[in-house]
Amino acid sequence: AVFRGSQADVLARMEMAVSACAPESGVVVRVTSDCPLIDPDIVDSQVGWFLDHRDRYDYATIGPDLRLPCGTSVEVFTRQALADAHANAVSVHDREHVTPWIKDPENGLRNGITPIDLDAPDVRLSVDEAADFEAVSAIIEALYPLNPEFTLHDVLGFLTAHPEIAAINGNVVQTTGPYAAKPARSK
Incomplete structure (x- = not known):
């Protein structure tokens, strides 16, 4: 399915897309369009880890030591975390980048770090330039x-x-x- 929304408010666009395309989903997987070399094995591993630990976390990504190349990270979070961010995030930065509000410890969500056996943070695979x-x-x-x-x-x-x-x-x-x-x- 294709969903279009505000270019500036990516958080609202994501919330609307999830509501329209997967309203019953309890888990959201986020990869970005400027990252064409996402590895499905890493996505599967991250989603599996999150599902195994969903009673402990609202959000998970690989980090915080940035061991994956720029342009290959995956974020997994609960549908409720996305709804909370959409309802409460007010800064332009939070609304453009989707997950900063979710990751901010002051907002009370539980963030997890997915383990990975890889170390290549100096490689750049994002397409911005x-x-x-x-x-x-x-x-x-x-x-x-x-x-x-x-x-x-x-x-x-x-x-x-x-x-x-x-x-x-x-x-x-x-x-x-x-x-x-x-x-x-x-x-």
């Missing part, structure tokens, strides 16, 4: 013909073998979200 599009396109053009169901591990292996591709957008600075202006970690 022309250089990002060029790098991600090169990855897809190389991997898709070999295996249309390639994984994040395949992407990371490819980038290790082809550092010139990772260098295409290596100087792009993330300006929003958890990866905003984070310096590269020491190896």
Whole structure:
């Protein structure tokens, strides 16, 4: 299904989409459109972990140490957390980025950290700039013909073998979200 809404109020758009398309859903999975290399295995793992711990958490993501590449994270939260955020979030930032209100401990929701066995936070796979599009396109053009169901591990292996591709957008600075202006970690 396709759902359209306000470009500025993404939180309202998401609330309306969930209400229209999955009103009985108890769990919401959020991935963003500027992240075309989301790994379904990571989504499945995150959703499974959240469902196993849903009595303890209202929200979960992989973090807080940002071990996934920028552009591959997944957020899972309860339908009620989304409704609460929609009803209570007032700042432009909270409404544009959907989950900051949910993640704010002052709002009383329970946030969980999903474990993951991966460490590649310095890789950029989000598509926000022309250089990002060029790098991600090169990855897809190389991997898709070999295996249309390639994984994040395949992407990371490819980038290790082809550092010139990772260098295409290596100087792009993330300006929003958890990866905003984070310096590269020491190896």
